[in-house]
Amino acid sequence: MLLRVENLSVYYQKFPYLEDINFSIERGEIFSIVGESGSGKTLTGLSLINLLPPYFKSKGKIFFDNTNLLDLPEFKLRNIRGKRISMVFQDPSTSLNPVMKVCNQIAEMLIYHFNLSKKEALMKTMEILERLKISHVANSYPHQLSGGMKQRIMIGMAIACSPELIIADEPTTALDVTVQEEILDLLYYLTKNDKKSLLLISHDINIVSEYADRIMVMYAGRILEEGGMEEVYKNPLHPYTKALFKCIPSEGEKIEGIPGSIPNLKALPEGCIFHPRCEFKKPLCKKKIPSYVMVSQNHYVRCLLF
Ligand SMILES: Nc1ncnc2c1ncn2[C@@H]1O[C@H](COP(=O)(O)OP(=O)(O)OP(=O)(O)O)[C@@H](O)[C@H]1O
Ligand SMILES: [Mg+2]
Numbered sequence: 001m002l003l004r005v006e007n008l009s010v011y012y013q014k015f016p017y018l019e020d021i022n023f024s025i026e027r028g029e030i031f032s033i034v035g036e037s038g039s040g041k042t043l044t045g046l047s048l049i050n051l052l053p054p055y056f057k058s059k060g061k062i063f064f065d066n067t068n069l070l071d072l073p074e075f076k077l078r079n080i081r082g083k084r085i086s087m088v089f090q091d092p093s094t095s096l097n098p099v100m101k102v103c104n105q106i107a108e109m110l111i112y113h114f115n116l117s118k119k120e121a122l123m124k125t126m127e128i129l130e131r132l133k134i135s136h137v138a139n140s141y142p143h144q145l146s147g148g149m150k151q152r153i154m155i156g157m158a159i160a161c162s163p164e165l166i167i168a169d170e171p172t173t174a175l176d177v178t179v180q181e182e183i184l185d186l187l188y189y190l191t192k193n194d195k196k197s198l199l200l201i202s203h204d205i206n207i208v209s210e211y212a213d214r215i216m217v218m219y220a221g222r223i224l225e226e227g228g229m230e231e232v233y234k235n236p237l238h239p240y241t242k243a244l245f246k247c248i249p250s251e252g253e254k255i256e257g258i259p260g261s262i263p264n265l266k267a268l269p270e271g272c273i274f275h276p277r278c279e280f281k282k283p284l285c286k287k288k289i290p291s292y293v294m295v296s297q298n299h300y301v302r303c304l305l306f
Contacts (some may be wrong), residue, residue, distance in 0.1 A: 008060035018221040032200040032212035040221035083113040086158040088168040092150040096142040103138040148179035227299035237301040
């Protein structure tokens with residue numbers, strides 16, 4: 001097991017913005033977190049490498065290769081962040097340095113983590129860019145590049161140190177459909193080819209279902225369902241998961257959104273947090289918090305219907 005998150009809760013003031021999050025990622029696995037905007041996907045990703053703003057307080061355990069990251073002092077975490085766990089951030093345009101050539105930005109990571117000379121780091125950078133088939137943009141500045149190209153540079157930075165885990169937070173949201181597929185194919189290839197692990201965060205369950213080995217569905221900072229991708233695809237259990245699958249623009253049909261919106265995290269509904277929007281709710285759902293049950297091996301759900 002490469003990563004194991006145990007009972008992770010993240011508090012903002014006294015409110016648990018993430019509550020009792022448990023999941024693990026094996027080596028070589030693509031694990032996906034999905035959910036609507038505001039469900040806590042980015043908070044989860046950032047908390048793994050302690051990049052949350054200081055006013056968030058984390059509780060629980062995050063074991064990476066058997067070391068609890070939540071116990072590590074910042075100077076030790078710095079040797080892991082970028083080097084053994086890297087993150088492709090949600091917005092590439094704000095994550096790149098606008099006044100630095102992209103090759104130097106990748107080289108800087110290598111100089112910092114591996115103590116390479118500038119010349120060695122630039123040679124390694126060119127190898128990485130060639131692997132991503134974008135060596136022709138090495139001397140460009142970020143503003144000269146398209147969104148898809150910037151995202152490829154971000155991926156170059158993320159894989160530069162050959163990390164064991166890449167966290168990709170909505171890596172394709174800002175891109176058009178064809179580029180989106182190219183970027184996800186690239187991440188898939190890099191992960192599987194090098195036997196690395198990928199945490200793929202997305203709001204689009206239909207897209208990630210083509211790439212993920214396992215999937216976890218989040219809602220308002222809580223896990224509602226988790227399981228093997230094939231299992232969840234064939235047999236989604238939670239009404240929320242089912243609704244997410246229906247948000248697909250298929251030919252000739254209207255996209256069905258999910259009525260209502262995600263609740264205020266400071267005033268969550270009683271009982272099941274999804275009940276106000278649930279089309280299958282029963283009177284009990286308004287009162288009783290469902291526990292997390294195992295429905296079959298490798299498939300869990302938090303819903304009173306099960
Ligand atoms: N820096 C912050 N300060 C205060 N609240 C925050 C901060 N970042 C996130 N939140 C809140 O935490 C909750 C979860 O946010 P998060 O960014 O994790 O959602 P998300 O699932 O990544 O959504 P999206 O799909 O829009 O990226 C939201 O209610 C959000 O408003
Ligand atoms: Mg996010």
